[in-house]
Amino acid sequence: MKTRVRFAAAFVAAMTLPAGAQSLAPSPTLDAVRARxxxxxxxxxxxPGFSFANDRGEWAGLDVDFCRGLAAAIFGDPTKVRYTPTTVQQRWAVLQSGQVDLLSRNTTITFSRNATLGVNFVGINFYEGQTFIVRRAAxxxxxxxxxxxxxxxxxxSTEERQAADWFAERNLKVTIINFxxxxxxxxxxxxGRCDAYTAGVGALAGQRAKLRAPNDHVVMTELISNDPQGPVTRWGDERWQAIVRWTLNGMIAAENLGVTSANVDQMRTTSRNAEIRRLLGADGNFGQMLGLGNDWMVNVIKAVGNYGESYERTVGRGSALGLERGVNQLWTKGGLLFTPPFQ
Amino acid sequence: MLALWRDRRVRDILSQVGVGLILVGLTVWFVLNASANLRQAGIASGFDFLGRTSGIEVAFVLTDYTARSSIYDLLVVGVVNTIVVSLLSIVAATLLGFLIGLARLSRHWLIATVAGVYVEIVRNIPLLVFVFFMYGGVLAALPGPRDSFIFFGISALNNRGFTIPVPVDGALMRLALLAVTLSIAAHVVLALVSKKRRDATGQGLPMGVIGAVLLVLFPLGALSFATLMSTWDIPQLRGFNFRGGFVLVPEFVALFLALVTYTAGFIAEIVRGGIASVPKGQLEAARALGLSPMTTLRLVTVPLALRVIVPPMTSQYLNVLKNSSFGAAIAYPEVVSLFMGSALVATGQAVEIIAITLAIYLAIGLAVSAFMNWYNARVALVTR
Known part of the structure; x- marks a missing residue:
């Protein structure tokens, strides 16, 4: 008797679940985020520019914007994020142990990290390149x-080994001090301990402000490496990986399609472009396919804007860093940013 | 069977074997569990990474490591640097600590007060603050490469370090140093032989002449010969900095100074306590015999005080060894900084690397303890 009641309850529950939810692969990460x-x-x-807490303790920056966007995609509320500041050394352990759901912190995508650390690089949100800052007087x-x-x-850091390789290859004798x-x-x-400090050109633009006299220093324009950076997830949760990847792709697609935080509501109702309609949930149920609401990208764009808006506000010309778009421009405008279609 | 169980010796052995088995079993379970979890999470495990090329440049190397060496060689560099800075700091801190401890007991008010203030200040400041203070101080005090202090035209001191000439081929120099060590050892042996013979016959060896030859003439000759015969790599200012020679980096100096000044404060208190523990009667007896204050210190106070001083000194020495890891904060390339920092992030194999680092500290620590226990047994009161 008891068993039969339980079975009936389970059957009713299964039938009344939203249609999309039944076919979804399990995502323990998304479940944990929702429960939390x-x-x-x-x-x-x-x-500065990527992830920096201001004097009121509020985090801001390009990488922080992505966290806020992802929270908006899941909860419809960009403030439902807790930030864990991580050093170069801590980052992998913090992700591997499950303390964070993803890393969004200027981390270069490399082969050996992907192959041996149990992590996935789900996309590129900043094409960084390594260079040096030196004293003008030098x-x-x-x-x-x-x-x-x-x-x-x-x-x-990748810069530590990259610099060693680069100078060794050219037979130049450089002393490297690793902090x-x-x-x-x-x-x-x-x-004055060193003649130069090396990091990515974007990172240097922000870190330069930490020097006592920023104008006595110049950032070199020649890059010695190509360091694509983007969000990182753990192995073993493919749907979560897809959510993170397509949230990033969605921000890039929105810029390409001309959807901005200002016009997103109007676009959703009036646009006749099929891809915009799918992206914003006016047609189809793309959000539900990932286990999110169909208005997920609307929430993302309302919270942080499309990729270009986020870039200009945090590291671009609207910010203290004043970086040009450079290679971090859409592929249609001569840059490297690209997204597969929302189809 | 029951009879066996009633035998106390058998019971003791059985219970120890049991505890041993449980410990081994737990360890095996930990290792298996960890490796299974790592494999499931897609994280590489095992010790193969030690053979990989390190690719990391190190500024202070005493071995023949280069960026093309393996990660195992990088570990060796870190261990050597840890041992070097710890040993030198231990020796210097002991000397300074003894001086300050004696000064605290001085009847001269100013000396005793200065020593007391030093101890109180040093003991109440965290070591990390000392390390940063010394590093900032060392860097601030030294000029840039172009305004270096030059010594005898061959060595330079600036904020990149102290650059000294080294022989291009060190073999001859090493041979000379070995010969000098052997000659000093020969002198020690001959001195013992001489003492024994004098005790037996009243006639010793001519130690004055032997000492002059073995300790002064021969070492001077050997070192001068090696110096003149070697080609020297003399540092020269070219471009950004001095090229050539060996560089004693400011990180080493800062860490050494921090460890010495900090530890000396603790050692001073141990020394003071040891000396204060010498019974007054012994000193009065020494004075009654007409011994001078210096002779009393040397023959009565110090030997008696050592019995109290040596055991807590062991802990201080172990602290210096462990505290040398603070070098990581100022980029002194010791084992924590190189292996648990650079190598760990490069390979991501945290479990293995941290286990190896722990084992290394444990091994060095046990070696220090073993030496101190041996020394303690020598100075301990021999009861007959």
Whole structure:
């Protein structure tokens, strides 16, 4: 008797679930985020323009915007995020142990990280390239002129090994001093321990502000590497990976399709472009296919704007960093940012 | 069977074997469980990574490591750097600590007060603050490469470090140093032989002449010969900095100074306590015998005080070893900074790397303890 009641209850429950939900692969991460009521996002410990807490303790930046957008996609509310600041050394352990749901922190995508750390790189939100900051008085303009110099770097970063490889390949003798934290490396450079500090050109634009006299230093324009960066998830939860990937793709697609935070509501009701209608949930049930609401991208765009809006506000011309779009421009406008179609 | 169980010796052995088995079983279970979980999470495990090329440049290397060496070689560099800074700090902190401890007991008011203030200040400031303070201080005090302090035209001191000449081929120099060590050892042996013979016959060896030859003439000759015969790599200012020679980095100096000043404060208190524990009667007896204050210190106070001083000194020495890991905060390339920092992030194999690091600290620590226990047994009161 009891068994039969339980069976009947389960049957009713199964039948009344939303139609899309039945066919979904399990996503323990999404379930955990929903149960918790907020997203746990691993960010950089403090990098102006990318992830930086202001004097009121509010996080802002390009990488933080992505966390906010993802929270909006899941909850419809960009504030439902808790940020875990992570150093270069901590980041993998924090992600692997499940302390955060994803990393969105200036992390370069590399082969060995993907192959041995149990992590997935789901997309690219910033094409970074490594370069050097030097004193104006040193009168050097190219990395190759750094022969004999001492260079400060954050230990365990891609820059640490990239710099060693690059100088070794050119038979240049450079002393590399490896600090545990970016900030220690910068302050050692500032105090004269090193002739140069090396990091990504975007990171340097923000970190330069931490120097005592920023105008006495120049960032070289020649890049010695190509360091694509983007959000990182754990292995073993494909649907979560898809949610993170398509939220990023959605922001890029929105810019390409001309959907902005200002016109998103109007676009949703009046646009006759099929891809815009699918992206914004006017046609089809794309949100539900991932286990989200169909208005997921509307919420993302309302919260942080499309990719271009987010870029200009955080690292672009609307910010203190003032970076050009450069390669971080849409593929249709000569850049490298690309998204597969929403179809 | 029951009879066996009643035998106390058998019971003891059985219970120890049981506990041993449980421990081994738990360890095996931990290892298996961890590797299964790592495999499931797609994280690489095992010790193959030690053979991979490290690709990491290190600024302070005492081995023949380069960025093209393996991660195992990187580990060796870290261990050597840890041991070097710990040993030198231990020796210097002991000397400084003894001086300050004696100064605290001085009857001279100013000396005793200065020593007391030093101890109180040093003991109440966290070591990390010391490390950063020394690093900032060292960097601020030294000029840039172009305004270096030059010594004898061959070595330079600036904020990139202290650059000294080294022989291009170190083999001859190493041979000379070995010969000098052997000659000093020979002197020690001959001195013992001489003492024994004097005790037996009243006639010792001519130690004055032997000492002059073995301790002064031979070492001077060997070192001068090696110096003149080697080609030297003399540092020269070119471009950004001095090229060539060996660089003693400011990180080393800062960490060394921090460890020495910090630990000396604790050692001073141990020394003071040890000396205060010497019974007054012994000192009065020494004075009654007409011994001078210096002779009393050397023959009565210090040997008696050592019995109290040595055991807590072991903990201080172990602290220096562990505290050397603070070097990671200022980029001194010791084992935590290189292996648990750079290598860990490069390979991502946290479990293995942290286990190896723990084992290394444990091994060095046990070696220090073993030496101190041996020394303690030597100075301990021999009861007859």
């Amino acid at each position: 009521g907020h997203l746990e996002c691993g960010v950089h410990i403090g990098l 009168r050097v303009t190219k990395p190759a002129e750094l022969d004999g110099a001492t260079v400060c770097v954050a230990a365990g 545990q934290r970016n900030d220690d490396a910068i302050s050692a450079y500032d105090s």
